[in-house]
Amino acid sequence: MHLPTRKSKRRERWLVRRGEVDFGPYSNDQLMEEIALRHVDLGTMICEVTTQEWEPAGAHALFRDHYAKCESRWRVEEAEHAAEKHEQKLKTMRVIKGSTWALVLGAALVVMLLGGWLTWRFMHLQPSGILDAVALAAPSPLPPPPPPSTAVAPIAEPKPQEFPVLKEPETYDTAGVGGEGSAAALVTRMEFDENGGGGGGAGLSESQLKQITERARGQLVACAQAAAARSATFTGTRVTFIVRPGGLGGITVGSEVRGNQPFKACVKRALKSVSVPRFAGSERRVTVPLHVKR
DSSP, X not given: OOOOOHHHHHTOOEEEEETTEEEEEEOHHHHHHHHHTTSSOTTSEEEETTTOOEEEGGGSHHHHHHHHHHHHHHHHHHHHHHHHHXXXXXXXXXXXXXXXXXXXXXHHHHHHHHHHHHHHHHHTOOOOSSTTOOOXXXXXXXXXXXXXXXXXXXXXXXXXXXXXXXXXXXXXEOOOEEOTTSSOEEEEEEEEEBTTBOSOBTTBOHHHHHHHHHHHHHHHHHHHHHHHHXXXXXXXXXXXXXXXXXXXEEEEEOGGGTTOHHHHHHHHHHHHTSOOOOOSSOOEEEEEEEEEEO
């Protein structure tokens, strides 16, 4: 078997495949340099230019032995590098400890100096108080108080006031009206008083007042039905108005629907559409509570 001589090996040219690209040609020395730089390992595919046969670099004894030598040198270098890092870490720790001790000693020295200075100042303090007191002028006497006044202001007697006699309001219960789109019912209750009291006024009989209130109630029920259909949160309110000669006025609603503009507009239109005859008696106030049962 013919073994290639050392001279023939130097003439060999090698291609190195990295990924899908071939690099080279490299001589034996150049390829061993690539191994030393860790650019080529034993598993890298190489090919001698003249043979065009691709094999791992570890298949050739020359490169396998050179890789073993490089691997030994690499281990030594890694150990030296680890030792250098450990030594650097120890140096850093020594510097930190030295700085910490220097700070502690400096702080202790400052405390000692400050304590000595305070002690010296305390020992050299001058007494104060009676020795440093100065004579003060005697204060002048206060002027005598003015003599008390004997005049007494007369007490005004309260004038008697007359208050109107309040009467018990009359209450009328009416049948509920079903809400639109559901089987719920609106229950209304009407309360009447005359300027804070009850009783019929001259010129407007009780039956006429009830008729006017019934017509107003029917209009208000329609407005409540529409409000309940628009919003599921509508549960009712109180509507108050004044029966005046020729019409209804002084309309107010409960605080829970003050922002409900459609309902307020409906109430205003409904009550203005109710006809009221002219009468000579005093005005009558009517309150209609509207409650929705869902």
